[in-house]
Amino acid sequence: MSTDQIMQLTYLVLLAAAIGGAAIVAGRGNMGKMAQQAAIWVLIFVGIIGAYGLWEDISNDVNPRQAIIDDSTVAAPRGNDGHYHLTLDINGAAIDFVVDTGASQVVLSQQDAARIGIDPASLNFSGMANTANGVVRTAPVMLERVVLGGITDRNIPAVVNGGAMDASLLGMTYLGLYDRIEIADGQLVLSR
Known part of the structure; x- marks a missing residue:
């Protein structure tokens, strides 16, 4: 003492x-x-x-939170809703994502797109996506800087959803950059 x-x-x-x-x-x-x-x-x-x-x-x-294990590994506990959630720094703004291995792309809600400096009104919603809620229009965008823990990626392709979304989805265009994705004991671990 x-x-x-x-x-x-x-x-x-x-x-x-x-x-x-x-x-x-x-x-x-x-x-x-x-x-x-x-x-x-x-x-x-x-x-x-x-x-x-x-x-x-x-x-x-x-309210479980993600943890940075080291410069190349991040862990996230399963949320109360049964999904895994990660918060990534996109172009300097913290964006909450639902991890979705069934989504082929990173899908931003229009609100999250606006938070990272993309004006949804100026986008060309020329793409189409089949979702659980039906077909929606999408607009392709490029995420200049994406940071998760000690990992920084540049120029990640994504789309902005033309419909209403509760949360942005972290799909395979980003998850595919990891060497290992493991789900065990109620925890998602991403490693490079």
């Missing part, structure tokens, strides 16, 4: 003694009720300390 930590602990002990002493003096006529209230406050205090100490574990269970 450092000197600062010892001083902080001493301060907290003295503060607790002062508050406890004041409570005893104020409640000396009804000690049973005072003991009950003190026990409740102790339990609340212990609960807060426990929640604070476990907060990282709780938040990872509720």
Whole structure:
């Protein structure tokens, strides 16, 4: 323990003694009720300390996140919706993707395209794609800079979906750049 930590602990002990002493003096006529209230406050205090100490574990269970294992490997836990999600830096903007090995291309929603500097109104939606929701129009684009963890790629072909999408899809034009794609124990691991 450092000197600062010892001083902080001493301060907290003295503060607790002062508050406890004041409570005893104020409640000396009804000690049973005072003991009950003190026990409740102790339990609340212990609960807060426990929640604070476990907060990282709780938040990872509720909202799992991707992890960079090293410069060439990224892992993502399965999300609560059963899908794998990755956040990539596209042209300087963080874009959330659903990993979709069934998608042949990287497919951007119009909102995500606008976030990376592409004006959907200026695109030529000349392509067609068969989706679970039917046939949609697509516009080809080139992603200048794509970063995932320590991996940077340039000039990745993609399309902007002409229809409504909940999330952008990370398809095989990007996933195919990896040497290994592994799904095991509820985790997706991409390695180069």
